[in-house]
Amino acid sequence: MSELASIGRVAVIGAGTMGNGIAQVCAQAGYTVAVCDVSEAVVAKAKAAVAGSLERMVAKAKLTGEQRDATLARLAWGVPLEAAVGDADVVIEAVPERMDLKLDTFRRIDAAAPAHALLGSNTSSLSITEIASALRDPTRLVGMHFFNPVPVMELLEIVRGLRTSDAHIERAQALAKRIGKTSIVVRDVAGFATSRLGVILGVEAMRMVESGVASAEDIDRAMELGYRHPMGPLKLTDLVGLDVRLAILDHLHRELGEQFRPPALLRQMVRAGKLGKKSGEGFYVWTDEKK
Ligand code: CAA
Numbered sequence: 001m002s003e004l005a006s007i008g009r010v011a012v013i014g015a016g017t018m019g020n021g022i023a024q025v026c027a028q029a030g031y032t033v034a035v036c037d038v039s040e041a042v043v044a045k046a047k048a049a050v051a052g053s054l055e056r057m058v059a060k061a062k063l064t065g066e067q068r069d070a071t072l073a074r075l076a077w078g079v080p081l082e083a084a085v086g087d088a089d090v091v092i093e094a095v096p097e098r099m100d101l102k103l104d105t106f107r108r109i110d111a112a113a114p115a116h117a118l119l120g121s122n123t124s125s126l127s128i129t130e131i132a133s134a135l136r137d138p139t140r141l142v143g144m145h146f147f148n149p150v151p152v153m154e155l156l157e158i159v160r161g162l163r164t165s166d167a168h169i170e171r172a173q174a175l176a177k178r179i180g181k182t183s184i185v186v187r188d189v190a191g192f193a194t195s196r197l198g199v200i201l202g203v204e205a206m207r208m209v210e211s212g213v214a215s216a217e218d219i220d221r222a223m224e225l226g227y228r229h230p231m232g233p234l235k236l237t238d239l240v241g242l243d244v245r246l247a248i249l250d251h252l253h254r255e256l257g258e259q260f261r262p263p264a265l266l267r268q269m270v271r272a273g274k275l276g277k278k279s280g281e282g283f284y285v286w287t288d289e290k291k
Contacts (some may be wrong), residue, residue, distance in 0.1 A: 018122050051153050
């Protein structure tokens with residue numbers, strides 16, 4: 001196999017918080033990466049976020065200046081979907097968490113991607129089996145659930161849809177290894193392993209704020225100091241995005257029951273545009289990346 005063929009091409013569809021992190025780690029691992037998004041503004045923001053993240057790594061001596069430049073050179077930004085996936089070996093979709101959007105995106109990917117390409121969906125809770133129904137060959141869709149911030153978090157949760165083949169699970173595991181992640185494989189149940197557990201902590205914390213048990217700051221401090229969580233559940237909700245958490249909760253509530261009913265407070269905050277770090281305010285006020 002030529003060096004170029006062994007290096008491989010990745011297409012990332014959706015350049016939001018997760019998409020740009022996924023593109024970054026793939027480019028750092030030596031893949032040539034094409035990034036696609038419907039919004040030019042999102043692409044511009046993504047490009048700046050990746051440059052900032054790589055700069056941070058250079059400052060901490062985790063990356064050399066040459067490695068940063070080589071990583072940036074492997075990234076192509078704002079490539080139309082059909083062109084991005086046309087010669088890809090791996091396509092990773094990271095569009096917002098809406099089934100209709102995921103299905104539409106995969107219909108287009110299916111029409112344009114080579115037959116050998118491994119297809120991944122970075123969903124945090126939606127059914128991989130259902131998303132795969134958009135494909136002529138559903139065996140090649142694998143759930144690839146990344147964690148925010150993608151360059152830092154070690155886990156890749158791989159989800160096996162009802163028709164995903166072993167061969168494609170193995171390819172996803174190999175990809176995880178190559179981009180420096182540790183993977184786990186879970187069955188396709190709503191919320192998989194991580195969102196189901198992570199979200200229940202967040203939802204209980206919101207209910208506690210709602211009923212005045214303690215302030216958001218004190219609840220977070222309790223879990224950071226008492227349980228050694230790197231970040232309390234409300235700060236984490238701000239990092240993930242309140243709109244993202246609400247979409248996950250709405251889905252888990254429908255699929256798994258009452259314990260996941262979204263708190264009224266969360267819905268109101270999303271309606272008010274308080275989406276967390278990305279909008280500047282959630283349970284905290286954020287300025288320049290700092291709480
Ligand atoms: N790019 C590169 N490096 C980064 C980075 C980025 N975007 N963000 C943080 N870092 C690095 C920092 O440079 C720092 O490096 P050193 O250890 O060498 O100093 C390190 O990560 C820690 O960062 P900070 O010192 O700035 O701050 P911190 O110690 O508070 O860590 C954190 C920040 C990594 C975000 C940490 O608080 C954490 O792990 N929080 C929990 C995150 C989490 O649970 N994520 C999962 C969310 S759920 C999800 O994403 C899935 C979903 O489905 C929605």
